Amino acid sequence: MFKPKGGGILFKEEKTFNLRFSLEANFSEDYEGDEDGLAWFQEWETQMKPEIIKQVFQSLRQNIFWKAHIRNRGNSPENEIEIVIQKEFLNPKKI
Numbered sequence: 001m002f003k004p005k006g007g008g009i010l011f012k013e014e015k016t017f018n019l020r021f022s023l024e025a026n027f028s029e030d031y032e033g034d035e036d037g038l039a040w041f042q043e044w045e046t047q048m049k050p051e052i053i054k055q056v057f058q059s060l061r062q063n064i065f066w067k068a069h070i071r072n073r074g075n076s077p078e079n080e081i082e083i084v085i086q087k088e089f090l091n092p093k094k095i
Contacts, residue, residue, distance in 0.1 A: 010090070045078065053081065060085060 025040040060068040060083075071082045 056083065 068085045071084045
């Protein structure tokens with residue numbers, strides 16, 4: 001519970017939903033290590049992940065009653081991107 005500037009009390013309820021991507025690359029027996037600079041992972045980082053995030057936000061924006069934004073909790077964006085999806089139930093000020 002917290003008191004916003006304009007008075008009144010704001011209650012906040014939270015739930016968490018995780019959608020986890022596990023990245024794997026399989027190679028033949030003659031593979032000699034990451035001499036290619038982990039090109040398969042760079043493809044994920046530069047092409048696939050940005051497109052997935054873009055599509056997620058496009059989908060979320062279709063519902064005008066919910067708002068979405070990225071929250072940074074100090075984790076590397078290479079490992080985690082947190083998207084906060086918020087719905088407000090605030091009453092307008094009474095005169």
